[in-house]
Amino acid sequence: MRRATAPGVGLRREKKKMRNMRVIAGTFKGRRLKAPSWEGLRPTSDKLRETLFNILAPRIDGARVLDGYAGTGAIGIEALSRGASHVAFVERDRRAQALIAENLAACGVTNGYAIIRASFDRAVADLPLASFDLVLLDPPYDHAPEAAIERASRVLAANGVLILEHARRQAAPVSSGALTRTRDVVSGDSALAFYSCPP
Numbered sequence: 256m257r258r259a260t261a262p263g264v265g266l267r268r269e270k271k272k273m274r275n276m277r278v279i280a281g282t283f284k285g286r287r288l289k290a291p292s293w294e295g296l297r298p299t300s301d302k303l304r305e306t307l308f309n310i311l312a313p314r315i316d317g318a319r320v321l322d323g324y325a326g327t328g329a330i331g332i333e334a335l336s337r338g339a340s341h342v343a344f345v346e347r348d349r350r351a352q353a354l355i356a357e358n359l360a361a362c363g364v365t366n367g368y369a370i371i372r373a374s375f376d377r378a379v380a381d382l383p384l385a386s387f388d389l390v391l392l393d394p395p396y397d398h399a400p401e402a403a404i405e406r407a408s409r410v411l412a413a414n415g416v417l418i419l420e421h422a423r424r425q426a427a428p429v430s431s432g433a434l435t436r437t438r439d440v441v442s443g444d445s446a447l448a449f450y451s452c453p454p
Contacts (some may be wrong), residue, residue, distance in 0.1 A: 273294075288332065289357060304333055311389065312337070318338075320334045320389045332364070340367060345378040354371060390415065396425065404419060423444050
């Protein structure tokens with residue numbers, strides 16, 4: 256982090272660089288979420304988040320959700336707001352971990368979640384098999400997503416859905432192990448790929 260030239264200067268600059276994000280629907284609707292303009296932090300836009308959760312609406316209530324590469328925590332918080340029973344936020348960056356905790360506190364969330372401080376690979380290796388109804392992945396756009404999908408599939412319930420956010424210019428895998436891509440949604444420079452096991 257660049258050192259401030261005078262007391263408070265860095266803080267003022269950080270505040271100016273905050274993105275405007277909010278919880279879209281549910282119990283915490285309208286609550287503001289912090290999303291600093293840190294290098295490597297790329298929050299899902301409100302528009303794409305709204306589209307995602309409109310699609311997932313029939314599956315959210317009571318669901319166990321894994322928010323992989325959680326960043327600001329906005330995806331997992333939206334899931335909690337809409338009735339998910341538990342969300343596991345996986346994030347290895349210390350600043351982002353603190354940011355997730357701060358955003359949860361701002362929404363008054365005191366239970367029903369866990370912040371897992373580890374790399375995604377390590378986290379899913381330690382989680383119980385088939386323990387999540389929804390797995391939401393937002394790896395860095397310059398990472399090949401195949402490995403993340405394959406590792407995440409071990410913790411996805413048999414009738415669960417895995418969603419990958421990726422760059423529009425980047426082709427999402429057609430399949431990975433037992434998972435098959437069933438749907439695609441495009442918004443601006445980003446896209447969502449939906450995966451599930453064939454019946």
